[in-house]
Amino acid sequence: MSEAKTSTTPNTFKLVRNQGVTAPLGFKAAGIAAGIKASGKPDLALVFNEGPHYAAAGVFTRNKVRAAPVLWSEQVLGDGHLRAVILNSGGANACTGPGGFQDTHATAEKVAEALSHWGTETGAGEVAVCSTGLIGDRLPMDKVLAGVTEIVHEMGGGLTGGTDAAHAIMTTDTVPKEAALHHGGGWNVGGMAKGAGMMAPSLATMLVVLTTDVHATPEQLDQALRYATGYTFDRLDVDGATSTNDTVLLLSSGASEKTCTQEELNAAVREVCDDLAAQLQGDAEGVTKRILITVTGAVSEEEALIGARAIARDSLVKTALFGSDPNWGRVMAAIGIAPIELVHDKLTVSFNGQPIAEHGCGVPGARDVDLSGPEIDVTVDLGLGRGTATIRTTDLSHAYVEENSAYSS
Amino acid sequence: MSEAKTSTTPNTFKLVRNQGVTAPLGFKAAGIAAGIKASGKPDLALVFNEGPHYAAAGVFTRNKVRAAPVLWSEQVLGDGHLRAVILNSGGANACTGPGGFQDTHATAEKVAEALSHWGTETGAGEVAVCSTGLIGDRLPMDKVLAGVTEIVHEMGGGLTGGTDAAHAIMTTDTVPKEAALHHGGGWNVGGMAKGAGMMAPSLATMLVVLTTDVHATPEQLDQALRYATGYTFDRLDVDGATSTNDTVLLLSSGASEKTCTQEELNAAVREVCDDLAAQLQGDAEGVTKRILITVTGAVSEEEALIGARAIARDSLVKTALFGSDPNWGRVMAAIGIAPIELVHDKLTVSFNGQPIAEHGCGVPGARDVDLSGPEIDVTVDLGLGRGTATIRTTDLSHAYVEENSAYSS
Numbered sequence: 001m002s003e004a005k006t007s008t009t010p011n012t013f014k015l016v017r018n019q020g021v022t023a024p025l026g027f028k029a030a031g032i033a034a035g036i037k038a039s040g041k042p043d044l045a046l047v048f049n050e051g052p053h054y055a056a057a058g059v060f061t062r063n064k065v066r067a068a069p070v071l072w073s074e075q076v077l078g079d080g081h082l083r084a085v086i087l088n089s090g091g092a093n094a095c096t097g098p099g100g101f102q103d104t105h106a107t108a109e110k111v112a113e114a115l116s117h118w119g120t121e122t123g124a125g126e127v128a129v130c131s132t133g134l135i136g137d138r139l140p141m142d143k144v145l146a147g148v149t150e151i152v153h154e155m156g157g158g159l160t161g162g163t164d165a166a167h168a169i170m171t172t173d174t175v176p177k178e179a180a181l182h183h184g185g186g187w188n189v190g191g192m193a194k195g196a197g198m199m200a201p202s203l204a205t206m207l208v209v210l211t212t213d214v215h216a217t218p219e220q221l222d223q224a225l226r227y228a229t230g231y232t233f234d235r236l237d238v239d240g241a242t243s244t245n246d247t248v249l250l251l252s253s254g255a256s257e258k259t260c261t262q263e264e265l266n267a268a269v270r271e272v273c274d275d276l277a278a279q280l281q282g283d284a285e286g287v288t289k290r291i292l293i294t295v296t297g298a299v300s301e302e303e304a305l306i307g308a309r310a311i312a313r314d315s316l317v318k319t320a321l322f323g324s325d326p327n328w329g330r331v332m333a334a335i336g337i338a339p340i341e342l343v344h345d346k347l348t349v350s351f352n353g354q355p356i357a358e359h360g361c362g363v364p365g366a367r368d369v370d371l372s373g374p375e376i377d378v379t380v381d382l383g384l385g386r387g388t389a390t391i392r393t394t395d396l397s398h399a400y401v402e403e404n405s406a407y408s409s
Numbered sequence: 410m411s412e413a414k415t416s417t418t419p420n421t422f423k424l425v426r427n428q429g430v431t432a433p434l435g436f437k438a439a440g441i442a443a444g445i446k447a448s449g450k451p452d453l454a455l456v457f458n459e460g461p462h463y464a465a466a467g468v469f470t471r472n473k474v475r476a477a478p479v480l481w482s483e484q485v486l487g488d489g490h491l492r493a494v495i496l497n498s499g500g501a502n503a504c505t506g507p508g509g510f511q512d513t514h515a516t517a518e519k520v521a522e523a524l525s526h527w528g529t530e531t532g533a534g535e536v537a538v539c540s541t542g543l544i545g546d547r548l549p550m551d552k553v554l555a556g557v558t559e560i561v562h563e564m565g566g567g568l569t570g571g572t573d574a575a576h577a578i579m580t581t582d583t584v585p586k587e588a589a590l591h592h593g594g595g596w597n598v599g600g601m602a603k604g605a606g607m608m609a610p611s612l613a614t615m616l617v618v619l620t621t622d623v624h625a626t627p628e629q630l631d632q633a634l635r636y637a638t639g640y641t642f643d644r645l646d647v648d649g650a651t652s653t654n655d656t657v658l659l660l661s662s663g664a665s666e667k668t669c670t671q672e673e674l675n676a677a678v679r680e681v682c683d684d685l686a687a688q689l690q691g692d693a694e695g696v697t698k699r700i701l702i703t704v705t706g707a708v709s710e711e712e713a714l715i716g717a718r719a720i721a722r723d724s725l726v727k728t729a730l731f732g733s734d735p736n737w738g739r740v741m742a743a744i745g746i747a748p749i750e751l752v753h754d755k756l757t758v759s760f761n762g763q764p765i766a767e768h769g770c771g772v773p774g775a776r777d778v779d780l781s782g783p784e785i786d787v788t789v790d791l792g793l794g795r796g797t798a799t800i801r802t803t804d805l806s807h808a809y810v811e812e813n814s815a816y817s818s
Contacts (some may be wrong), residue, residue: 036812065745065769067754094755095741097770110619136771137740189769242746244738315805322815329544329653332504337651344474344504361506362545396808401728 010036013152015271017279022162023056024213026050026253029161030154031168034136034147034294035340036140040199042168043090043390047209047259047299048115048155049083056082057222058128059229061246067102067135072243073128074181080280082251085127086111086151088144089194091133094244101189103139104129110145114152119278128400130247132171137197165307166192169207172201177279179272187256189215189262189268195243208233208248215254216265222266232273235305237312238284241260281355281392286399289321295335298387303340306330310338311378316395321378323369330354335380347385352376419591424680426688429587432599432624435459435662438561438570440577442557443497445549446542451577452499453556454538456525456618457564458492463661466631467537468638470655470699473618476544476675477502477510479654481517482537489627492535493661494618495520496578497553498603500542503653513538513549519554523561531566539616539656541580541603573709575601578616588681596623596665598677602685604652617642617657619681624663627675633674634659641682644714647693647799657682661698690801695808698730701790704744706749707796712749719747719785727805730787733780737765744789755792 022029027049034044049056059079060070076082076227086107108127115122131139155161166176173194186311191210210225229248250269260268293312298304311317314334320327328349335342342381349357352373358364410559431438436458439502443453459464467486469479485491486722495516517536524531540548564570575585582603589599600619619634638657659678669677702721707713721724723743737758744751758766761782766776 063742063745064751067739092738093740094765095770097768134736135741136766136775177655242742244742244745287721319810319814322810323712325814326545329501330505332544333472333651333653334473336472342473347474357504357545359506360503361509365546396724396810398807400812401731401805401807 013268013271014182015073015275016180017178017275019159019180019190020162020166020192021047021190021209021211022159023073023180024188024211024253024255026255028155028214029165030151030156031164031166032147032151032154034150034292035143036088038148042164043088044151045087045165046151046155047165047211048250049251051253051255053215053252054081054083054126055216055218055221056080057218057225058247059251062244063244065095067092067131067245068104069093069129069131070247071101072104072256073247076128081126083120084115084126084240084247085121085128085130085249086237087130087207088139089132089169089171091131091137091139092245093136093139094135095259096136096138097256100138103141104266106141107144107148109368110148112153114149118152119349124330128249130245132206132245133245140171162190162192168258169194174283177276177283179275181268181272183268184353185258185260186266187258187260189214189272191272191276193280195280202370206243206245208276210248210250210269212250212252213254213256214252214265215259216252217259220262220265221250221252223262224269227266227339228270228273231270232277235390236281237309238275238394240352278390280364281394284394286397286402287394288397288399289376289395291321291378291389291394293393294302294388294390295382296381297384297387299341299385301331301385301389304386304387306340307335307338307380307382308389308391308393310334311380312391312393313398321371322376322395322397324368326351326356326367326371329368331378331380332357342386343384347381348381350379410596422680422683423591426587426684427577428568428589428599429571429601430456430599430618430620431568431596432589433620433662433664435622435664436620437558437564438574439565440573440575440740441560441563443559443792444552445497452497453560454577455560455564456494456574456576456620456660458662459664460662461626462489462661463492463535464625464627464630464661465489465658465659466627467656468634468636470652472651472653474504474538474653476501476654477505477513478502478538478540479656479723480510482539482656485534486536490535491537492529492531493520493524494539494658494721495557495585496539496616497548498541499576500546500548501549501654502540503544505545505547505721505814507638509547510551512705516553516557517680518692519557521559523558528760531654537658539654541578541615541654544653548678549602557636567691571599571601576769577613578603583692586685588684588690590677590679594667594669594673596669597621597666598681600681600685600687604689615652615654615801617685618775619657619659619678621659621661621664622665623661623674624668625661626668628673629674630659632662632671633678636675637679638684640679641686644799645686646718647803664741686801693803695806695811696803696804698783698785698804699728700785700787700803701758701799702802703786703797703799704791705788705797706791707795708750708794709796710798711796715748715749716744716796717800719743720789722802722804723804730780731804731806735760735765735778735780736775737771737775740789750793751791752793757792759788
């Protein structure tokens with residue numbers, strides 16, 4: 001990418017939610033019901049890069065127990081190129097051994113074969129695979145492979161295909177999640193996400209596919225993706241759990257024939273990821289409150305992040321906020337056990353911008369603050385330095401317990 | 410303690426639950442309703458060491474936000490001696506600033522004055538203070554101080570006083586917790602505990618007082634206490650939270666005129682702590698399942714402990730077990746993110762002794778195991794080394810959410 005081709009238009013953009021992976025030029029997508037889910041709901045999605053370029057990057061779960069599709073997709077991304085992503089809900093294909101890995105491989109082969117049959121010569125090594133659902137069961141491969149043939153046939157242009165794909169990757173999600181950014185420089189970024197629980201430290205979301213029509217190298221995409229996920233999905237923490245299947249992919253078609261600076265790409269991908277992360281938070285399992293935990297005044301950003309995450313994961317804080325209870329002592333207890341530098345007497349806690357505790361002690365009226373609304377800001381200032389970080393989380397509700405105590409059965 | 414005085418009787422013992430801190434010779438206790446709790450329930454307890462010796466040791470919360478009574482008690486234990494412990498429920502006296510510390514000091518002064526008035530010359534520096542309840546409010550000191558005068562007057566001999574004390578320290582506990590060990594060597598260890606939530610990593614319990622009539626030095630008591638708590642309260646993890654007030658004290662009167670080896674003392678204190686920890690687990694907030702998480706085959710005991718704790722804190726595992734759902738994939742996902750050495754293909758997971766997954770994959774019938782009973786054993790073998798550790802925990806139930814969303818209000 002030469003400097004000469006860099007866009008010189010103002011760095012303006014427009015973000016919309018009713019468009020997703022097919023908002024950028026050069027992408028087609030589809031979503032169908034292949035019969036993988038017993039419910040008969042959509043369960044197979046395809047995102048296809050028509051080119052002319054095929055650069056791609058990915059970030060994957062840090063869990064040491066990795067599902068077959070994670071192992072596969074990481075491997076095929078080794079050369080920084082992808083033609084397509086096939087995604088299924090209805091089964092995670094995790095903890096399924098060598099047989100499960102063969103299933104993933106066979107799915108990619110089938111996608112490549114079907115695409116080749118329709119005129120796009122493709123190899124299995126150009127097809128990433130993502131799966132989500134219950135851990136431990138083999139996929140019904142007859143249905144998956146028949147579904148692949150059908151979905152390649154169904155694949156259409158336009159925005160509808162992207163929305164169909166976003167529907168087909170849902171598990172306990174109640175709504176599909178899409179976002180698209182139209183950049184003033186004449187290029188676009190789109191994305192879809194699924195995930196409503198098991199959102200945590202490394203990657204908050206189970207599956208995200210991002211697309212762009214800006215012309216970028218795999219290295220540029222990789223840098224933008226790591227930057228963006230570090231500030232968005234990595235800072236969404238619903239229950240501290242991290243899936244075996246978490247995957248975020250970014251594909252570039254170059255079809256806009258535009259380029260941009262690394263900073264522009266970073267910012268645009270971050271905007272889309274941030275919006276998708278907010279949608280994931282809003283639709284998290286059993287959520288009744290959308291909560292932002294901010295730690296300021298830490299000795300470093302890293303320590304602020306550790307502190308914010310400790311509060312976000314504290315079951316006593318989360319149940320109190322479910323009850324709209326300004327029990328700030330639980331925030332104090334939670335930050336106090338975080339492995340970071342802090343001094344009790346310097347702590348300030350605020351709820352929704354109102355200081356509740358100063359110098360480590362409650363202030364008059366601290367228990368009267370109104371937390372009955374659906375959004376709660378909790379800010380803890382450590383009074384030590386300039387490190388600041390925010391974690392998105394949710395409350396711990398009856399609905400969370402209900403949903404998660406009856407998932408596999 | 411000379412070797413010559415060491416007991417040579419068989420190392421046998423009897424453990425009972427209907428006796429507590431007054432089971433050993435040389436201790437008196439009492440519990441009264443002083444009006445600190447709005448409910449009018451018992452809220453003030455006293456444990457008094459009649460001597461002839463006054464050695465003592467304590468371990469305290471590792472939370473960096475420490476309640477006034479923790480700061481006080483740690484300070485007065487500096488010389489390894491205590492005459493009395495005064496405990497209140499109905500208020501934690503945490504995050505209450507210098508005024509809160511003065512309240513703790515005044516309480517200890519009042520205890521010393523009242524004991525001196527009744528013939529036992531005592532200084533405030535010989536009186537430990539423990540508090541439990543809501544964080545952030547000052548205690549009603551008029552009621553606390555009047556209660557101190559009354560409780561010293563009420564203090565009786567016999568076992569009843571110990572049980573009254575165990576009642577008076579309860580908060581959301583539904584039953585008092587007591588245990589006593591009668592050693593074949595002619596000496597005894599007794600204890601009481603309270604705590605039904607906020608039980609976690611450093612110290613699982615909010616307040617525990619242990620007594621013994623064996624003659625031991627402060628150093629011997631300290632060693633026994635650290636050994637015992639490390640294997641018991643430190644391995645009880647209900648919700649990952651750690652209180653600002655956690656305190657475990659061990660007092661020795663020497664009234665049996667017996668001594669013992671360090672190993673005998675360690676073992677006896679561990680037995681009592683282990684039984685109290687089991688009682689705390691059984692009465693934890695909203696518990697419907699008592700769960701033991703064991704990790705075996707780790708490269709070290711420390712790594713086994715980290716792994717077991719990671720599973721014990723996983724909300725998705727805990728909700729599944731609440732639903733009696735053998736969703737072993739969640740156990741896999743939870744151990745997979747623990748910061749320890751592990752290899753997916755070597756993992757074995759068992760529920761109630763029945764292997765559910767081997768070599769990282771499910772076995773036939775894995776989803777049919779019956780987890781409907783009140784006790785569940787989860788064992789994960791890493792297949793790497795000899796490190797083994799067990800964590801006691803509970804399920805995550807509707808009752809937990811209910812109880813913790815309506816605590817301060």
